[in-house]
Structures are given as structure tokens and as C-alpha cells.
Amino acid sequence: MTKPSGTPRAVALGAALREVREANKFGLRELSRALDLPASLVVHWEAGTRTPSTDDVANVLGFFRVIGEPKKRIMDLARHVREPNWMANGAAELTPELTTLLQYEQGAKVITDWALNFIPGLLQTPDYARAIFEASGLSVSQTDARVRVRLDRQKILTNREPITYSAIIGLHAIDEPVAPNWIMSDQMDHLLAMSERPNINLRVLPRQPSYHPGMLGSFVLYEYEHRNPIVLLEQHSTTSFLSSDKDWVLYRQLARLLGGETLSEEASRAVIAEAAS
Template identity: 25%
Template sequence: MSEALPSGQSAPTVLRIVLGKRLKELRESRDIPLEDAARALSVSHLTIRRIENAQVSLKIPYVRELLRLYAVSDEEARDFTDMAERANEPGWWHNYKTALPDWFRAYVSLETAAEVIRVYEPHYMTGLLQTRDYARTVIRAGFPYEPEEDLERRVELRIRRQALLEKPDAPKLWVVLEEAALRREVGGPAVMRAQIERVMEVAADPRITLRILPLSAGAHSGTSGHMTYFRFHEQELQDIVYTEVGLTSAVYFDQRPDVVAHLEAYTRISRLAAELLPDTRTYLDHLRKEFNR
């Protein structure tokens, strides 16, 4: 198991992760030890490791000196430095940092850059598909003592994330929902009816696949809890899996055995849902009518 990304104020953009990995590949391809790279910058070898793991921002003088040490061409060095400057720019979510838990900041960066997102959600409607009223109720349950202004800031962040699905290059989104997540009445019948109608609307998008795992499935591979699987355009960035740990932390897996284990579990869950409940739209339509009271 590995925590692929740092949490907290330094949560990186995906570009910074990619550039850190490129710097590591350049160093290793030149057979330069961490200690020699650190000596060139007059820093500790731990600083080089943090740069390569995207745990600190890319200081441009450091980047230039490392590229010189790695004998990178002038043209390639200029391109790399330009990208490093862009990588240090805060993402759009930076304006919402007070509404983002430390351990969730990297998630928004990954979500924004992903080519494919696979979500398994056992408890609630997944955040990318929530209506405003549904989101407000769920967030209030998680933060019962939050001042109203701060609560609305969290709601606004969740709704802002959904703009991702409207982009021309929107990621492919695969969602497996537990039936319990749809039957748990959040905010009352009217809120639930509107939420189900919202899901039926977006599920018509060919880039979105929604499957529902009925209660009759019994024990299965996903009973350990929520997971999100990210795949990216950038070849340097391997697939990453996010899982929540309790109420106040999360783990980001990037080691291949961990990622493969989660993907295989997700695939089994998805196939089981398709077998047990192949007609998702009809089920949602019946459920919507149940909340018509």
C-alpha cells in the first residue's frame, strides 16, 4: 500500500506529479544518485525525493539546475521549465481551500485531469451527480455544526466540480451505486425524486455508465467501502485509486498491485450489477414514482 499523493496545503496539480516523475526518470536514466542531485542544489536527498514525488512545489531555479545536471537540451529544458511554471499555478479549486478537507484536495486535482473515472458508492449518490438540495443535506449531515455560510461554500464546491461533465473532453464516468444509496431518503421525498430525475437525465449521456447493485447481491467485493479509480491521458501518470479511511482521512494507491486489486474488485461489482439489474432506467423510473408522495 502507498499514499501516492500528499494531502494538505501542498496537494499538487496532476502536471506537477507528471513533471516530478519525469525528473526522476531523467535522473535514473543518467545513473545519478539522489545524493549527487541533492549536492548540486545544496539540499538534502529528501528534498530531491519530495520534488520527484510532487510533495513540494517545483522551484524553477532547482528545476533548471537539475536539468543542467541531467544534460537536457536547451530546447527541452525551456519546455520543461515552462510546464513547471504552469504546474505551480493553483487549480480552480484553490479558491475553495477552506471548504476542502486536507485529504480531499488532491482528489479534485485528479478528478479534473482524469480521462476515465470509475466510482463505487455504497452510501450516497456520488458527488458528481448530486443535485444541490441533495448535496446540501448530505454535507450538513457530515458537518452538523458548520455555520451556514461555510456549509454553502462546501455545497458550491461540489456543484462546481460537476462542470467537468459538461466539457467537450469530459472524462468517461462509470458509476456503480448500491441500491441502499438510492433508497436512503435524503432530504425528503421531493429531494429524492428530483435527485433520481437528475440521474436519469445524465445517464442518457453516452460518456456516463450507471449501474445499480441490488440488495439481493449479498456479500461482494465492494463491501469494504467507497472507491474511486482514475485513469489519465498522461502516460507518465499511472492509474490511481482513492479510498476513504474513517471520517477524516483517505489513501491514494498508485502501486500496481494495489491498483490492480481495486480494479479487479470494481470489475466484479460492475458485472454483478449488470447481471442482477440490467435495466437501470426502468428501475430508476419505478423508484422515482415511489417518492412521488
């Protein structure tokens, strides 16, 4: 029996099942007929809006003769699919499950990004992103892969129906010289250009006179029209997605708290323009 879902693992599981089907060059209706399932049900499975049972998943994998590590990974998702939060080792851009999970960006109505120490990924220039990845000790091929994925993710800000994006950037992220001056200057110019887009609200949070909870780290809040919000937390080697009510409510409150302390959009642009010069 399936139930309404939308948890992080449900989205990753659905994407994994779709990848298996497409790799075997099967259409949705073709697979539904082969397994004697309603086509609409398979659509929901792959979208992550309803979750198949572990037996259903095993049947799909058995039909396509998926074995070894791929089978283990997908079955592990299926066994834990209804858990609201998900923490996994690895960088979001390259871990298969988490790369898939970033589909949440595609369906978001509003994204709020609190960036404490770095320019948000959705607003990074290729050179800025590359400088960060290279300084992290990644190989050329790993760096190239991450930059490509990051640039692809950024399309949600500039496509025909762009999402509404609110970026709160700590002043430290503006001042921190994470790359050579020319890269930082280009990055600031890019921020100024993006801040002019009607779907983007970009504000700088000045240094505060005392402690505030945003000091504990950056986060991204994805909000939707027909499902609960998702919170993304990223560290050096761990990425977490939170979807339980108690978590996203607290992060939404924190976003509002931080937003109330920021400079105006005009004053924020003045700070960024000065940093670009």
C-alpha cells in the same frame, strides 16, 4: 535531480508551488529566469509529472518569502513526495492539499465510481449534497463551500470534452432517505437525465444474496492514458489516495467484479425511475 512522478503528493506539491507563484503575480518564465532554471522544468514541477528536491522547493519558498504554516505544509509534501499513497485527515473538498489533488479528475481518461450508501458526488444535485453536509453538523459557510466545490467538480461530465464516467450505485443508495422526499425525487430525476449522456454509464447493483467485497466501502478509480491509476477512499474524517501497483490493481479487479453483477443500463433506469415517482 528530478524523477518522473505523478504520485498524489507530487500533484499536490506542484499545485501548491503554482499557487505561491501566482499569488506573487509571477509568470512561469519570470520565475525560471529568477532561479536560473529551465522553464520546462518548472512546468513539470507544477504539473506534478516531475518532482523537485527539497532544496529546490526551499529555494522557491525562500524566493517568495513563504514562512510559517504554509511553508511547513509545502515542505512536508516535498519530503514525502515520492510515497505512492497518501492518507490525510479532513474532507477532500476543503483540505487544501486534497482539494488540489482532485486535479486528477481533470486529467482522467476513465473514472469508475462505486457508491455503496450514497449517490456519487459527481452525480449529486445541490440540494442532495447540501442535505448530507448539513446533517453532518457543518456550518452554513462550510456547507456552502463544499457544495460549490462539488458542483465545480461535476463540470468534467458536461464540458466540451467530458471524461468517460462509469457509476455503479448500490440499491441501498437509491432507497436510503438521506433527504426529504422532494429532494430524493429530484435527485433520481437528475440521475435519469445524466444516464442519457453518451459518456456516462450508470448501473445499479441490486442487493446480493451473500457477502461481496464491495460491502467494505465505496471507492473511486481514476484511470489515465500516461500514468498509473489512482484510487480515492473517503471516510468521515479521513481521505486516502492510493497509487501503488498492488492497490490500484486490486481495486480495478473489484470494479470489474461489481460491474459484472449490476443490472443493465435499461433495468437500472427503470429502478431509478420507480424511486423518483
